[in-house]
Amino acid sequence: MLIKKLKLYHIIPVLLFLVSFILGFSIKMPTFDNTLNIDINTIFPNTFLGILTNNLKVILTNLSGSIIFGLSTFVNTLYNGFMIGFEIKGLFFIGANLKFVLITMLPHGIFEIPAMLISAVAGFKIPYEVIQYLRDKKEKPITEEDIKEFLKLALISIVLIIIAAFVEVYITPKIANYLLNK
Numbered sequence: 001m002l003i004k005k006l007k008l009y010h011i012i013p014v015l016l017f018l019v020s021f022i023l024g025f026s027i028k029m030p031t032f033d034n035t036l037n038i039d040i041n042t043i044f045p046n047t048f049l050g051i052l053t054n055n056l057k058v059i060l061t062n063l064s065g066s067i068i069f070g071l072s073t074f075v076n077t078l079y080n081g082f083m084i085g086f087e088i089k090g091l092f093f094i095g096a097n098l099k100f101v102l103i104t105m106l107p108h109g110i111f112e113i114p115a116m117l118i119s120a121v122a123g124f125k126i127p128y129e130v131i132q133y134l135r136d137k138k139e140k141p142i143t144e145e146d147i148k149e150f151l152k153l154a155l156i157s158i159v160l161i162i163i164a165a166f167v168e169v170y171i172t173p174k175i176a177n178y179l180l181n182k
Contacts, residue, residue: 009128013120016074017081017113024085029093052165058116059157065123066150069130073123080116104176108168115160122153 046054058080065073091101126142133141 007128009124010121012124013073013077013117016077016120017117020078020081021085024082024087025089027086027089029089046169048165048169051168052162055112055115055161055165056158059119059154059161062116062119062123062157063154065120066126070124070127073120077116077120084113100180103179104172107172107175108164111160111164111167115157115164118153118160119157122150122157125150125153 058076061076062073065071065076088101088105091104125146129138129143129146130141132138
């Protein structure tokens with residue numbers, strides 16, 4: 001039943017993210033001394049407010065796609081998928097193993113990536129509904145239900161990104177220090 005309820009605006013963000021992630025991960029890295037010398041404190045140097053502000057920009061850029069016909073959502077989702085893929089590839093390139101990558105990315109990534117994708121779904125929601133109206137598939141371009149769904153998705157993505165920033169600053173470094181220094 002859930003698959004039948006999926007709309008194009010639900011699927012596009014995931015596909016954009018996956019394709020751009022794969023492209024970012026596939027980039028050939030420049031050659032230089034790739035000796036692994038990573039200090040956990042240099043990976044997580046930012047403050048809660050700094051990370052939250054940066055991540056909220058991603059969420060708000062995705063949400064702004066609802067008023068500029070999905071353009072900012074499209075570009076932002078491609079960019080962020082690419083950069084995450086490139087960053088992970090870079091960690092492997094300098095000698096990090098899968099355990100390191102998972103320990104340093106997963107605790108906050110399980111909130112951050114869904115937040116980004118949910119905000120992208122919201123950013124594509126309104127343009128999708130307008131297109132449905134223009135195709136004579138709906139009576140009104142935007143209904144009260146459409147606005148409620150957009151706001152619900154926006155709120156969920158903002159709450160998740162706040163949790164992600166908290167975890168990235170206060171929990172991920174502790175988990176990484178504990179598990180990597182055993």
